[in-house]
Amino acid sequence: MMRSLSIAPEKCTGCLQCEMACSYENEGVFNPAKSRIKVFVFEHEGRNVPYTCTQCADAWCKNACPTEAIQINAATGAKEINNGLCVGCKVCTIACPFGTVNYNHATGKVIKCDLCGGDPACAKACPTQAITYVDADWTGYGKMRGWAERTDNQSSAQV
Amino acid sequence: MGWHKRVLRVNLTDGSCNAEALNMEWAAAYLGQRGLATKYLLEEIDPKVDPLSPENKLIFATGPLTGTMASTGGRYSVVTKGALTGAIACSNSGGYFGAELKFAGWDMIIFEGKAASPVYLLLRDDSAELLPADDLWGKSVWETDEILHRRHQDPQLRVSAIGKSGEEGVLFACIVNDLHRAAGRSGVGTVMGSKNLKAIAVRGTQGVKVKDPARFMRVVAEKKQILAENAVTSQGLPTYGTQVLMNVINEVGALPTKNAINVQFDGAGKISGEAMHEVRASDGKSNLVANKACFGCTIACGRISKMDKTHYTVVNRPEYWGASGGLEYEAAWALGAATGVDDLEALTFANFVCNEQAFDPITFGSTLGAAMELYEMGLISAADTGGTALNFGSAEALTKMAELVGKGEGFGKVLGLGSKRLCEKYGHPELSMSVKGQEFPAYDPRGIQGMGLTYATSNRGACHLRSYTVASEILGIPEKTDPLATEGKAGLVKAFQDATAAVDSTGLCLFTTFAWSLDDFQPQVDAACDGEWSLERLSEVGERIWNMERQFNLAAGFTGKDDTLPKRLRKDAAKTGPAKGRVNDLKKMLPEYYQLRGWDDIGVPTQETLARLGL
Numbered sequence: 001m002m003r004s005l006s007i008a009p010e011k012c013t014g015c016l017q018c019e020m021a022c023s024y025e026n027e028g029v030f031n032p033a034k035s036r037i038k039v040f041v042f043e044h045e046g047r048n049v050p051y052t053c054t055q056c057a058d059a060w061c062k063n064a065c066p067t068e069a070i071q072i073n074a075a076t077g078a079k080e081i082n083n084g085l086c087v088g089c090k091v092c093t094i095a096c097p098f099g100t101v102n103y104n105h106a107t108g109k110v111i112k113c114d115l116c117g118g119d120p121a122c123a124k125a126c127p128t129q130a131i132t133y134v135d136a137d138w139t140g141y142g143k144m145r146g147w148a149e150r151t152d153n154q155s156s157a158q159v
Numbered sequence: 160m161g162w163h164k165r166v167l168r169v170n171l172t173d174g175s176c177n178a179e180a181l182n183m184e185w186a187a188a189y190l191g192q193r194g195l196a197t198k199y200l201l202e203e204i205d206p207k208v209d210p211l212s213p214e215n216k217l218i219f220a221t222g223p224l225t226g227t228m229a230s231t232g233g234r235y236s237v238v239t240k241g242a243l244t245g246a247i248a249c250s251n252s253g254g255y256f257g258a259e260l261k262f263a264g265w266d267m268i269i270f271e272g273k274a275a276s277p278v279y280l281l282l283r284d285d286s287a288e289l290l291p292a293d294d295l296w297g298k299s300v301w302e303t304d305e306i307l308h309r310r311h312q313d314p315q316l317r318v319s320a321i322g323k324s325g326e327e328g329v330l331f332a333c334i335v336n337d338l339h340r341a342a343g344r345s346g347v348g349t350v351m352g353s354k355n356l357k358a359i360a361v362r363g364t365q366g367v368k369v370k371d372p373a374r375f376m377r378v379v380a381e382k383k384q385i386l387a388e389n390a391v392t393s394q395g396l397p398t399y400g401t402q403v404l405m406n407v408i409n410e411v412g413a414l415p416t417k418n419a420i421n422v423q424f425d426g427a428g429k430i431s432g433e434a435m436h437e438v439r440a441s442d443g444k445s446n447l448v449a450n451k452a453c454f455g456c457t458i459a460c461g462r463i464s465k466m467d468k469t470h471y472t473v474v475n476r477p478e479y480w481g482a483s484g485g486l487e488y489e490a491a492w493a494l495g496a497a498t499g500v501d502d503l504e505a506l507t508f509a510n511f512v513c514n515e516q517a518f519d520p521i522t523f524g525s526t527l528g529a530a531m532e533l534y535e536m537g538l539i540s541a542a543d544t545g546g547t548a549l550n551f552g553s554a555e556a557l558t559k560m561a562e563l564v565g566k567g568e569g570f571g572k573v574l575g576l577g578s579k580r581l582c583e584k585y586g587h588p589e590l591s592m593s594v595k596g597q598e599f600p601a602y603d604p605r606g607i608q609g610m611g612l613t614y615a616t617s618n619r620g621a622c623h624l625r626s627y628t629v630a631s632e633i634l635g636i637p638e639k640t641d642p643l644a645t646e647g648k649a650g651l652v653k654a655f656q657d658a659t660a661a662v663d664s665t666g667l668c669l670f671t672t673f674a675w676s677l678d679d680f681q682p683q684v685d686a687a688c689d690g691e692w693s694l695e696r697l698s699e700v701g702e703r704i705w706n707m708e709r710q711f712n713l714a715a716g717f718t719g720k721d722d723t724l725p726k727r728l729r730k731d732a733a734k735t736g737p738a739k740g741r742v743n744d745l746k747k748m749l750p751e752y753y754q755l756r757g758w759d760d761i762g763v764p765t766q767e768t769l770a771r772l773g774l
Contacts, residue, residue: 031366044481
């Protein structure tokens with residue numbers, strides 16, 4: 001089964017455990033500045049929103065890359081950076097409509113979410129299940145279930 | 160590891176910023192944050208120094224677990240000689256600032272001297288600059304935060320700042336980071352203001368490493384699971400915040416009301432955590448918008464609230480319409496029960512102002528309660544207050560005075576002295592509900608006996624966060640003790656004080672201790688930090704810190720005579736509730752406490768005790 005990250009911002013408390021898990025998994029250090037997922041805190045609205053790559057099927061970043069450094073992991077569907085081919089031209093960072101590919105000046109390469117090879121550290125670290133790793137064909141399942149649960153068919157049956 | 164082993168020393172007098180190595184011998188004995196910064200302070204200043212003089216120092220300190228994946232690893236402390244108390248001050252804050260300081264590559268910042276004119280520190284990894292803050296002077300924390308983000312074109316800067324109260328010398332000014340998290344007590348913001356230091360803006364990209372990463376990850380995951388399964392940390396605190404306590408403490412008859420004249424408040428339900436969830440008639444929304452985590456926290460007890468736009472305090476004032484830090488228990492008690500005000504929206508507004516202008520709601524509310532008692536006795540008149548009637552229960556008095564204290568103007572200047580100086584000024588020092596100059600918080604020691612000893616012996620003046628025996632006496636954590644009994648409380652207080660001092664030195668949050676004991680901290684510290692950290696060693700660090708803080712206070716001029724409580728708590732019996740007829744029996748607990756501490760009968764640590772702890 002292909003799986004996909006599913007993000008429910010209303011469950012996010014802004015703890016940044018995901019950012020630390022991501023940086024630890026990828027860089028071996030606790031460092032949100034090197035995280036592939038970012039949580040945006042909108043103070044005046046009291047909202048926290050985690051944001052990362054959605055792994056487009058027809059990926060803008062991959063299509064834009066002149067060196068074919070962005071490759072699809074067949075097992076996970078993730079668009080992964082091949083550091084041996086990446087020349088740090090940053091065209092992918094421009095092509096991505098969502099800003100989720102970013103340049104790392106320390107290495108001269110770009111970084112983006114690679115789904116941790118099929119076991120995303122952010123989802124494991126999230127204490128509120130704001131980030132989950134679910135059936136890629138059923139990312140709406142949880143929301144559907146939530147609405148289904150609120151459907152008041154019991155009272156109409158009693159009428 | 161855990162530590163970066165680097166300290167930034169900022170001399171405000173000559174404008175220099177220099178890196179130096181962290182004293183690892185001290186880190187081995189005092190761990191970090193509270194303990195380590197206090198050691199630096201004790202070594203570097205004369206405890207007799209005037210807290211508002213350039214000779215006092217101001218230390219921002221992280222712990223070795225700050226900025227790690229350990230749950231709640233976002234804490235930092237501000238350590239200095241307190242402006243309100245003249246005692247050791249150590250105020251602890253969450254939010255994101257502490258972790259960012261760590262990510263920039265620093266364990267602590269030591270500020271010394273005094274700038275000739277207002278400055279702020281801009282700290283980006285290794286780059287530290289003192290920049291002019293003349294245009295920020297007079298601005299609120301909220302304005303300062305916005306201006307610094309815009310000026311430096313960096314939305315990821317984390318800002319810690321003082322408001323106007325700290326500039327104007329309000330003696331209980333605090334330091335607020337991330338808009339509404341505060342190093343709140345003892346006037347640490349007043350010290351910052353006295354140094355002409357307006358703010359610190361920090362951005363870090365270096366990260367934090369630990370000694371044994373694989374073991375650390377395994378252990379922190381296991382400990383997070385404990386928090387996720389504990390009823391208080393997984394249900395009570397996320398749902399109601401610390402405000403879960405308002406109705407509980409009122410019911411046990413330990414809610415100090417109207418300057419502690421009473422121990423129960425009729426309006427408690429209206430200002431409780433439950434009330435914050437209720438839908439308002441005016442706009443169909445609840446006061447509470449969401450719960451919020453500080454950095455790394457898997458509990459998320461923080462309150463995010465929005466005001467009712469039709470409330471008299473904010474009509475035509477859209478700057479207060481957005482979501483911001485809502486009422487937590489101590490603030491709700493101080494702004495509400497201590498003053499007799501039961502208007503939840505007025506309390507929320509006053510709390511916003513406390514954050515906006517950075518002053519301590521506990522001391523403010525308690526001081527206003529004392530002023531209200533003096534007003535009703537006819538000793539303060541409306542002429543003194545600029546025309547405001549300071550009657551108990553007046554929401555208008557509360558919100559008006561909050562704004563005046565925030566700006567250090569009018570009668571706000573007098574309230575800004577704190578209750579001890581205010582009550583002395585009006586000839587009734589006994590009406591100040593304080594110990595060592597600091598007001599006690601939301602637990603009445605007549606109904607919770609251990610809290611009497613807690614307040615009397617707290618090294619930073621009356622405080623609940625030095626030994627939260629409420630956990631045992633009311634909540635049954637780790638085991639239930641009778642709140643009305645004095646037997647065994649000396650040992651309980653000592654044990655809580657020592658463990659808390661160790662916890663406050665790790666970089667993690669004390670609120671984890673609703674679910675964790677020191678045994679749960681030990682493997683996290685051991686996996687992160689150089690050396691071997693056994694439970695015995697961690698416990699001893701706690702006891703060493705407590706005794707060191709005591710030494711600071713003794714050297715500053717405090718004596719055992721200051722280990723006392725306001726007369727009202729010792730002489731005037733509780734009028735209602737389960738503690739009806741009781742006073743606090745401090746005398747029955749204090750001698751045993753001194754004995755257990757290894758102090759002589761006037762409260763001085765014996766040579767034997769000091770030697771045992773390596774002091």
